[in-house]
Amino acid sequence: xxxxxxxxxxxxxxxxxHPYLTGPWTPLHEExxxxxxxxxEGAIPADIDGIYLRxxxxxxxxxxxxxxxxxxxxxxxxxxxxGGKASYRNRFVRTHCFEAEQxxxxxxxxxxxxPWGTSVRPGFGAHGGLKDTGSTDIIVHAGTAYxxxxxxxxxxxxxPVTLASRGKAPWVPLDGISAHPKVDEGTGEMMFFNxxxxxxxxxxxxxxxxxxxxxxxxxxxxxxRLPHDMAITPNWSILNDMPLYWDEELxxxxxxxxxxxxxxxxxxxxxxxxxQPQDIRWFEAAPTYVLHWTNAWEEGDEVILExxxxxxxxxxxxxxxxxxxxxMAYVDEHSFQSRLHRWRFNITxxxxxEERLSERIVEFGMINPKFAMHKSRYVWSTTTRPGWFxxxxxxxxxxxxxxxxVYRLPEGVYAxxxxxxxxxxxxxxxxxxLVTFLIDENTGTSECAILDASDITKGPICRLALPHKxxxxxxxxxxxxxxxxxxxxxxxxxxAAA
Numbered sequence: 001x002x003x004x005x006x007x008x009x010x011x012x013x014x015x016x017x018h019p020y021l022t023g024p025w026t027p028l029h030e031e032x033x034x035x036x037x038x039x040x041e042g043a044i045p046a047d048i049d050g051i052y053l054r055x056x057x058x059x060x061x062x063x064x065x066x067x068x069x070x071x072x073x074x075x076x077x078x079x080x081x082x083g084g085k086a087s088y089r090n091r092f093v094r095t096h097c098f099e100a101e102q103x104x105x106x107x108x109x110x111x112x113x114x115p116w117g118t119s120v121r122p123g124f125g126a127h128g129g130l131k132d133t134g135s136t137d138i139i140v141h142a143g144t145a146y147x148x149x150x151x152x153x154x155x156x157x158x159x160p161v162t163l164a165s166r167g168k169a170p171w172v173p174l175d176g177i178s179a180h181p182k183v184d185e186g187t188g189e190m191m192f193f194n195x196x197x198x199x200x201x202x203x204x205x206x207x208x209x210x211x212x213x214x215x216x217x218x219x220x221x222x223x224x225r226l227p228h229d230m231a232i233t234p235n236w237s238i239l240n241d242m243p244l245y246w247d248e249e250l251x252x253x254x255x256x257x258x259x260x261x262x263x264x265x266x267x268x269x270x271x272x273x274x275x276q277p278q279d280i281r282w283f284e285a286a287p288t289y290v291l292h293w294t295n296a297w298e299e300g301d302e303v304i305l306e307x308x309x310x311x312x313x314x315x316x317x318x319x320x321x322x323x324x325x326x327x328m329a330y331v332d333e334h335s336f337q338s339r340l341h342r343w344r345f346n347i348t349x350x351x352x353x354e355e356r357l358s359e360r361i362v363e364f365g366m367i368n369p370k371f372a373m374h375k376s377r378y379v380w381s382t383t384t385r386p387g388w389f390x391x392x393x394x395x396x397x398x399x400x401x402x403x404x405x406v407y408r409l410p411e412g413v414y415a416x417x418x419x420x421x422x423x424x425x426x427x428x429x430x431x432x433x434l435v436t437f438l439i440d441e442n443t444g445t446s447e448c449a450i451l452d453a454s455d456i457t458k459g460p461i462c463r464l465a466l467p468h469k470x471x472x473x474x475x476x477x478x479x480x481x482x483x484x485x486x487x488x489x490x491x492x493x494x495x496a497a498a
Contacts, residue, residue, distance in 0.1 A: 001034060001036075001037070001038050001465065001467060002034065002035055002036070003032050003033070003034055003467050004032060004033040004034075005030065005031070005032050006031040006032065006033075008029065008030070009029055009031075009060060009092060009102060010060075010102050010105050011029050011060050011061060012060075012061045012062045012105060012106050012107075013027060013059055013060060013061060013062055014062050016067075018067055018324075019321070019324055019328070019388075020067065020068070020069035020389075021059060021067060023441055024390055024414045024439045024441060024471070024472045025057075025069060025471055025472050026469070026471060027057075027058040027059045027060065027072060027471050028056075028058050028075060028090075028468060028469070028470055028471045029058065029060065030090075030468055031089075031090055031091055031092065032088075032089065032090060032467050032468070033087075033088075033089045034087060034088040034089070034466075034467050035087050036085055036086070036087060037079070037085075037086045037087065037088050037448065037464040037465060037466070038464065038465045039462065039463070039464055040447070040463045040464065040465050041460065041462065041463040042450075042460070042461045042462035042463060043084070043462060044081060044084045044085065044086055044450070044462055044464070045084075045423075045433060045450065045461075045462070046083070046084045047423050047424035047425065048081045048082075048421055048423075048424075048433060048435075048450075049081065049082050049083075049424065049480060049481050049482070050080075050081060050082075050421065050478055050479055050480040050481050050483075051078060051079070051080045051081070051160055051161065051478070051479050051481070051484075052078065052079045052080075052081070052419065052435045052448070052476065052477075052478055053076055053077070053078050053138050053140070053145060053160065053476060053477050053478075053479070054076070054077045054078075054138065054416050054417070054437055054473065054475075054476040055074055055075075055076055055134075055135060055136065055137060055138040055147055055473055055474055055475050055476065056072075056074070056075050056076075056077065056135070056470060056471050056472065056473025056474075057069060057070060057071065057072030057073070057074070057075075057133070057135045057471065057472075057473050057474070058072045058073050058074075058075045058092070058135075058471050059071065059072040059073070060072075060073050060092075060098070060101065061101055061105075061106050061107040062106065062107060063107060063110075063111060064107045064109070064110045064111075064114065064118050064119070064120070065110050065111060065113070065114035065115070065118045066111060066113040066114055066327075067111055067113075068111045068112040068113050068327060069331060069389060070112055070135070070136070070150065070474075071111035071112060071130075071131070071133070072133065072135055072471070073092060073093070073095075073098050073133050073135060074092065074093035074095070074098075074133050074134040074135035074147050074156070075090055075091065075092050075093070075135075075471070075473075076090065076091055076093060076138060076145070076147065076158060076163055077089075077090045077437060077470055078090065078160075078163055079435070079437075079448045079464070080161065081435075082481060086448065086464055088448070088464075088466060088467065089162075089163055090163070090470070091158070091163040091164075091165075093133075093134045093135070093147045093156050093158065093165070094156075094165045095132055095133060095134050095153075095154070095156055095168075096132070096154075096168075097109060097124075097131040097132050097133065098133070100121070101131075108120050108121045108131070109121065109123055109129070109130060109131035110123075110129060110130070111130070111131075112127070112130065112151075112256075113327060114129075115255070116129055116254035116255070116256075117129075117254075119131075124149075124151075124152075124153050124176070125149060125151035125152045125153050125176060126151050126152045126175075126176075126194075126195050126196050126197060126224070126226075127151050127256055128197065130149075130151055132149055132153030132154055132176075133149055133153075134147035134148060134149055134153060134154070134155075134156040135147070135149065135473070135474070136148060136149050136150040136179035136474055136475060137150070137179035137180055137181075137474070137475045138475055138476060138477050139181060139183060139190075139477050140160050140183070140477055140479040140483075140484075141181070141183045141190040141207070141211075142188060142190075142209050142210070142211055142487050142490070142491075143160070143484055143487030143488055143490075143491060144157050144158070144159070144160070144166060144211070145157065145158040145159070145160040145163075145477075146158075146169065146181070148177060148178065148179045148180075148181070149176075149178075149179060150178065150179040150228060151178075152175060152176035152177060152178050152194045152195060152196070153176045153177075154168040154169065154172050154176060154177075155168065155169040155172050155177055155181075156168055156169075157169055160479060160484065161484070169211075171207055171211065171212060171213035173194065173203065173205065173213070173216060175194045175195075175196045175203060176194050177192045177193070177194050177205075178192065178193055178194050178195060178227070178228070178230075179228070179229075179475070180228065180229040180230060180292075181193075181207075181230075182230060182231065182232045182237075184232060184234075184373065185369075185372075185483065187209070188208065188209025188487075188490070189206055189207065189208055189209065189273070190206070190207040191204070191205070191206055191207075191230065191232050191237050191273070192204070192205050192206075192207065192230075193205070193219070193227065193230050193239055195221075195224070195225055195226070195227055196224070197224045197251070199220070200218035200219065200220040200221065201219075201220070201221040201222075201223060201224055201225060202218070202219040202220075202221050202225065202227070202239065203216060203217065203218055203219060204216070204217055204218075204219050204237060204239060204271060205217070206273065206274065209487075209490060210494055215273075215274050217271075217275070217276055217277055218277055219239055219269055219271070219277065219280065220277060221241050222241075223245075223248065224245060224246055224251065225241055225242070225245045226242075226244060226245045226246065226258060227239065227240050227241070227242065228290070228291050228292070229290070229291060229292050229293050229307070230293070231293040231295070231296035231305055231307070232273075232296060232373060233296050233297055233298050233303060233373050234298065234373055235272060235273060235298065236270045236271065236272060236273070236296075236298070236303055237270075237271050237272075237273055237275075238268060238269070238270055238293075238296055238303070238305055239268070239269040239271070240266065240267065240268050240269070240290070241266075241267040241268075241269065242266050242267075242287075242288065242289050242290065242313075243260055243261040243262075243264035243265070243266065243287045243288075243289070243313075244258055244259070244260050244261075244289040244313040244314065245258060245259075245261065246258055246259075247259045258314075259314055260287070260289075260313050260314040262287075263287075264287060265284040265285065265286070265287055266284065266285040266286060266287055266288050267282055267283070267284055267285075268282070268283045268284075268285065268305070268343070268345065268352075269281075269282055270282075270283065270303060270345060270347075281345075281347065281350075283345045283350065283352045284352060285343055285352045285354060286354060287313075288309050288310050288311075288313060289310045289313035289336070290307045290308055290309060290310065290341075291308060291310075291338065291363060292307055292308055292363060292364060292365070293305060293306065293307035294306045294307055294308075294340075294365045294366070294367055294376075294379050295367050295371070295372060295373070295376050295379075296373065297373055297374050297375050297376070299375065301346050301347050301348040301349075302344050302345060302346050302347070303344075303345045303347065304342065304343070304344050304345075304375075305342070305343045305344075305345070306340065306341065306342050306343075306357070306379070306399075307340075307341060307343075308338040308339065308340060308341065308362065308363045308365070308381075309338065309339055309340075309341035309354075309356070310336045310337060310338050311336075311337035311338075311339070312335065312336050312337045313336055314336075315329040315330060315332070315335035315336045315337075316329060316335065317329050318332065318335065318387055321387070328387060328388070331388075331389040332384070332386070332387050332388060332389065333361050333362070333363050333384045333389075334361050334384065334386040334387065335387075337361060338361060338362065338363045339356060339357075339358055339359060339360065339361065339362065340356075340357040340358040340360075340362060340365070340379060340381065340397055340399075341354065341355070341356055341357060342354065342355045342356075342357055342399075357379075357397065357399050357402075358381075358395070358397055358402075358404065360381075360383070360395055360404065361383070361384070362381035362382065362383055362395050363381065363382060363384070364381065364382045364391065364417045364475075365379045365380060365381040365382070365397075366379070366380045366417070366418060366419050366420045366434070367379055367380075367420060368420050368422055368429050368430070368432065368453075369419070369420065369422070369478070370422050371429060376399075376429065377398060377399055377400050377429055377430075378396060378397065378398060378399070378429055378430045378453075379396075379397040379399065380394060380395070380396050380397075380418065380420055380434055380453065380456070381394065381395045381397065382394060382395075382415060382417065382418070383395060383406075383408070385414070389472070390414045390472060391414055391415040391416065391417070392408060392409050392413075392414060392415070393406065393407055393408035393409050393415070394406070394407045394415070394418070394434065394451070394456050396430070396453070396456050405455065405456050405457050406456075406457070407451070407456040407457050407458075407459055409438070410442075411442075412440065412441040412442045413438055413439070413440045413441070413442070414438065414439045414441070414472060415436045415437070415438055415439075415449075416436045416437040416438075416472070416473070416476055417436075417474065417475050417476040418434040418435060418436035418451075418476070419434070419435060419476055419477060419478035420432055420433070420434055420453050420478075421433045421434070421435055421453075421478055428454070430453050430454045431453070431454060432453045432454075433450050433451060433452060433453050433461075434450070434451040434452075434453050434456065435448070435449075435450055435451075435478065436448070436449050436450075436451070437449075437466070437470055438460075438463075439469060439470060439472060440469075444469055445465070445466070445469055446466040446468065446469045446470045447463050447464060447465055447466055448463070448464040448466060449462065449463050449464075450462040450463075
C-alpha cells in the first residue's frame with residue numbers, strides 16, 4: 001500500500017486508562033494519503049461513484065480536567081470510490097481552537113464535564129466555556145463539506161475531495177450553528193438552527209445554494225434548551241423543545257447539568273421554510289428526548305416525523321464503571337433506551353399521534369437519501385455494545401411490515417455511522433449499499449467495509465484495508481460525484497454571471 005504521511009501535529013497527550021481514550025477510542029494523530037486501497041475481501045461494486053466522509057473525535061493534548069468522548073478534535077476520514085477503485089485520506093479540521101492549541105502545545109479549554117473556569121481562554125457554544133472542535137457532524141452543501149459542533153460553534157469548511165481547509169463559513173450567525181443542518185438537494189438550500197442561554201434561546205435559518213444566509217428568524221422558547229437535531233420536509237422545518245435540559249438552579253451557578261423536567265411535554269415547532277415566528281405551528285407530545293431523526297415527509301393534512309424516542313432520557317449511572325458511571329450512562333443507548341418511533345402532526349386539527357416502530361435498542365440510522373423528505377419504508381440503524389458508545393451491528397427496519405434484518409459484527413469489531421448508497425440505476429428503495437469504517441480491536445487494524453443494503457445479514461461484501469487504526473466517533477455522510485459536479489457547474493455559472 002502506497003502511503004504519503006504528512007508532518008505530525010504537536011501532541012501532549014499522556015498514556016491513560018480512560019475508557020474513551022483507549023481501545024476503539026484511542027486518538028489518532030497521523031494524517032495520510034493513500035491513492036489506492038488494497039481489497040482484502042470481495043470486490044468494490046462498479047456501481048458506486050462517490051465519497052464517504054466520517055467525523056471522529058481525537059484528543060490531541062492532555063485534558064485540563066475530566067475527559068468526555070465528545071471533547072476531542074475533529075478528524076475527517078474519507079474514502080473516495082469510483083470505477084471499482086478506492087482512495088483514502090484523513091485530516092484534522094483546522095479550527096481556530098485546534099490551531100491555538102498547536103501553537104501553545106497544550107490544552108487551552110476544558111471539556112463537557114469540567115467545572116466553569118477550567119478553560120484558560122474564553123469558550124464557545126451554547127455552553128459558553130467549551131472548545132469549538134467541529135467534531136460532531138459532517139455534511140456536504142453546495143460542493144463544500146461542513147464540520148459542526150453539537151453545542152453550537154462555527155461551521156468549518158473543507159474541500160470534500162481533497163479535505164483542504166476552507167476556513168470558517170462567513171455566513172454563520174453570532175450564536176453559531178448546531179450540528180445537523182439539513183440539505184434539500186432538490187433546491188440546493190441548507191436549513192440550520194442554533195441555541196443559546198439568552199432569549200429567544202433558539203434561531204432558525206436558511207442558506208441558499210450560493211452559500212448566502214437568506215433567512216434567519218428567532219424561535220422563541222421558555223428558556224435555555226438542549227436540542228440536538230432537526231428535520232425538514234418540502235414545506236416545513238421541524239425544531240423541538242424537549243424536557244431534558246440544563247437544571248435552572250444549577251445553571252445560575254454556572255453548573256451545566258442536564259436533567260429531565262417532570263411534567264414538561266415534548267414540543268415540536270413546525271415552521272414554513274421561509275416562515276416568521278408568528279407562522280410557527282406548535283405540537284405537543286409525550287415527554288422524551290431524541291438525539292436523531294431519520295426522515296420527515298407530508299401526507300395530506302399530516303406531517304410525519306421518524307426518529308429515536310428515548311424511554312429514559314435521564315439514565316441511571318452505570319455504577320460498575322466507578323468514577324465514569326454518569327458519563328458512561330449518558331452515551332449508552334441501552335441506558336437511555338432509544339427506539340425507532342413515529343410522530344404524526346395534523347396541521348388541520350393540531351393533534352399529535354405517536355407510534356413505536358421497533359422494540360430494539362437502536363440509533364444513528366440512515367435512509368436512502370433519494371427518499372429524504374418523502375415517504376420512506378426502510379431505515380438502517382446501528383446497534384451498540386451495552387454500556388458503551390460503540391456500534392456493533394445493524395438492523396434494517398421495514399416500517400411497513402415490521403420485518404427486521406439483523407447483522408452483528410464479530411466480537412471486538414466496531415462500525416461507524418453508515419450511509420446508505422443507492423445503486424446506480426436502482427429501482428427499489430433498498431437497492432444499494434451501506435458503507436462504513438470498521439475498527440478491529442482483535443488485530444489493531446481498521447477497514448472500510450461495504451454491505452448489501454437489501455440483505456445486511458450477508459455481512460460485508462467488500463473489505464478494504466486502511467493504513468492505520470482509526471478512532472471511533474459520531475457522524476458521517478455520503479456524497480455522489482454527480483452532485484459535486486453539478487455544484488461545481490453551478491458555482492462556475494454564478495461566477496461567470498458575476
